[in-house]
Amino acid sequence: MTQSPGALLGALRTSPPLVQCLTNYVAMNIAANVLLAAGASPAMVSDAEEAGEFAGIAGAVTVNIGTLSAPFIAGCHAAIAGAKAAGRPWVLDPVACQATALRRRVSAEMVAAGPTIVRGNASEVLSLAGEESQGQGVDGRDEVDAAAPGARRLAEKTGAIVAVTGAVDLVTDGTRVARIAGGSIYMPMNTAIGCSLTALCGAYATVADDPFDATVGALAHFAEAGRAAHPLADGPGTFGPRFVDALRALTPEALDRTAEVRFQ
Numbered sequence: 001m002t003q004s005p006g007a008l009l010g011a012l013r014t015s016p017p018l019v020q021c022l023t024n025y026v027a028m029n030i031a032a033n034v035l036l037a038a039g040a041s042p043a044m045v046s047d048a049e050e051a052g053e054f055a056g057i058a059g060a061v062t063v064n065i066g067t068l069s070a071p072f073i074a075g076c077h078a079a080i081a082g083a084k085a086a087g088r089p090w091v092l093d094p095v096a097c098q099a100t101a102l103r104r105r106v107s108a109e110m111v112a113a114g115p116t117i118v119r120g121n122a123s124e125v126l127s128l129a130g131e132e133s134q135g136q137g138v139d140g141r142d143e144v145d146a147a148a149p150g151a152r153r154l155a156e157k158t159g160a161i162v163a164v165t166g167a168v169d170l171v172t173d174g175t176r177v178a179r180i181a182g183g184s185i186y187m188p189m190n191t192a193i194g195c196s197l198t199a200l201c202g203a204y205a206t207v208a209d210d211p212f213d214a215t216v217g218a219l220a221h222f223a224e225a226g227r228a229a230h231p232l233a234d235g236p237g238t239f240g241p242r243f244v245d246a247l248r249a250l251t252p253e254a255l256d257r258t259a260e261v262r263f264q
């Protein structure tokens with residue numbers, strides 16, 4: 001690893017990047033607040049008429065297929081083309097891509113467009129890798145380790161960094177593998193936390209030389225904020241605001257001191 005999570009967090013806080021988020025109705029407000037607390041500047045811009053143009057001024061683009069519609073898909077393609085034309089990183093969150101024919105088609109088209117980073121739960125990554133998935137709608141129902149071989153193959157085939165999230169997260173570029181521990185059992189009980197993490201991967205990608213380091217950094221930031229917020233919460237409801245507070249409170253020094261990142 002060339003740039004540590006703390007070094008990248010320090011860079012974010014010094015100069016908060018503009019991140020264009022094309023995300024779902026559920027995540028819209030949650031992801032924006034997460035980015036602001038973490039140290040980035042979110043803009044939810046998804047209409048096809050302006051999404052490509054906006055990608056030219058954004059530091060990164062993040063695309064999440066959680067609530068699909070024809071106009072939204074057109075906006076995603078415009079933003080992806082804009083990001084590629086401007087040489088900006090873009091991140092794909094293939095929400096529930098195993099669930100329907102539309103999601104399988106749209107997620108496959110987007111993977112073929114060459115994302116910088118793909119971030120999903122284990123069930124989504126298994127499906128993208130062409131394997132059997134137990135996912136229940138947007139909720140993951142598979143273990144991260146079960147998706148590890150598929151994640152490596154997907155990364156190798158597409159050139160994307162693939163992040164599989166769950167109790168212990170995994171990041172791979174097909175060769176390197178990192179595992180990130182931490183977080184809280186309340187995280188999967190809080191809707192759109194994963195969608196927000198995808199948006200944060202975009203923010204980290206703007207300050208990293210290597211999108212592998214960016215992905216590890218964003219996941220470590222979430223893991224440590226989740227760990228810190230857990231004992232302050234009475235349950236999933238109070239966890240949400242505590243988690244946002246913890247994203248903000250975490251310092252670059254504390255992140256590097258406590259992050260549990262293992263490389264293999």
Ligand SMILES: Nc1ncnc2c1ncn2[C@@H]1O[C@H](COP(=O)(O)OP(=O)(O)OP(=O)(O)O)[C@@H](O)[C@H]1O
Pocket residue numbers: 095120121122138139140165166167168169182183184185187188190191192193194195196197219222223226
């Ligand atoms: N059992 C767990 N223990 C600790 N952290 C967890 C656990 N499950 C998920 N997380 C953390 O929650 C965050 C979101 O991961 P998750 O796999 O739940 O995403 P997701 O299924 O795409 O979420 P959503 O679609 O609801 O936004 C990650 O930071 C992950 O590490």
Ligand SMILES: Cc1ncsc1CCO
Pocket residue numbers: 024026027066067095138191192195
């Ligand atoms: C609940 C839900 N439904 C579509 S997207 C979403 C947010 C979590 O992925």
Ligand SMILES: [Mg+2]
Pocket residue numbers: 093095096120121138194195
């Ligand atoms: Mg998700």
